[in-house]
Amino acid sequence: MNQLRRTFLKNTGAAGTIAVAIAAGLLKPGQVLAAEWNKAAFNATTTDEAMKLVSVAGAAESKDVQIKAPDIAENGAVVPVEITSKIPGTTSIMIFVDKNQNPLVTDFTLSNGAEPYISTRIKMASTSHVRAVIKAGGKAYFATKEVKVTIGGCGG
Amino acid sequence: MAEGMKIRATLQGDVADVKSLMNHIMETGLRKDAKTGKLIPAHFINQVVATLNGKTVLEAHWGAAVSKNPFLGFKVKGAKAGDKIAINTVDNNGEKISGETTVA
Structure with missing residues (x-):
């Protein structure tokens, strides 16, 4: 039980870091333009x-x-x-x-x-x-x- | 395609002078294959995004009339030595080329 909890925390922690990086603009998803190619x-x-x-x-x-x-x-x-x-x-x-x-x-x-x-x-x-x-x-x-x-x- | 991109950024005062060369065929779709007489399908970079420390400074939409192995030069004010400049491109087939450099 404890072990599971630990793994869970570790995983969410890692995912959280990525989310923060995306929010900070460090890791833009795909790095593609907002506007469509006209x-x-x-x-x-x-x-x-x-x-x-x-x-x-x-x-x-x-x-x-x-x-x-x-x-x-x-x-x-x-x-x-x-x-x-x-x-x-x-x-x-x-x-x-x-x-x-x-x-x-x-x-x-x-x-x-x-x-x-x-x-x-x-x-x-x-x-x-x-x-x-x-x-x-x-x-x-x-x-x-x-x-x-x-x-x-x-x-x- | 294989080589990707060369990129260089030099500081002049507080302005970073960025020059980049991308390796891309930039096929217009208007040229005919000499042997078959058929049109060669268009294949060109159509979107370019440049960032300074992750912040977008330049977004570009390109048509096929940008020369083969495109050159792009631009300037960014407020840059410091050590800042990171990155350029990401996508072509009309969804293939990506990107490059990154440090302002020096």
């Missing part, structure tokens, strides 16, 4: 449609959103892009490539001290405008930059 937006075939689906339609052009990308990309499969936002309270950064089959490339959500800066590499099917859209304080802003692509990176 399939409709990523499958949209025009920038306008994709922007509507991620609720940034009607974004205002702003010089405070900066895109660093090459003027000419030799290889459309690997185009380095850096987005910096100088607008205070930036919470999301999205990248669209207008002429890709599916213009929405990425959708980043920033929190807990992440700076409004993202650097990544994207594929471009052809010469196109790269569009960075950011959300700040419930409003959306965008900037574009044309990148000339000599060899496309999607399909073919």
Whole structure:
């Protein structure tokens, strides 16, 4: 009887520790995002449609959103892009490539001290405008930059 | 897929500059197999979560137009030397890649 009780206590104790670790965010179950992957937006075939689906339609052009990308990309499969936002309270950064089959490339959500800066590499099917859209304080802003692509990176 | 992820975080003032390289084919689903003429099914990382000491700092949804073997750079304010940065990713087939590093 005593032995059983001891085992029981030991087991619940261990389970308790795991529960605490989960609560503290140390051991997130699966470490998967809260929000669902927005399939409709990523499958949209025009920038306008994709922007509507991620609720940034009607974004205002702003010089405070900066895109660093090459003027000419030799290889459309690997185009380095850096987005910096100088607008205070930036919470999301999205990248669209207008002429890709599916213009929405990425959708980043920033929190807990992440700076409004993202650097990544994207594929471009052809010469196109790269569009960075950011959300700040419930409003959306965008900037574009044309990148000339000599060899496309999607399909073919 | 096998190698997973390389990740490095360097401290600049109180900002951690994080750079990571993930090993993934990032297949768009638009390419045709040269031999069979059939479309190669899409296979790409679509969700990325980065944490600083277990707290989420960056969540990303990706489409297939992120380059093969994706590079991701971001910056986190308020980091200290010794802090832990982790990146977890899931692809459209449910396969996971993750990496962890210490801010230096």
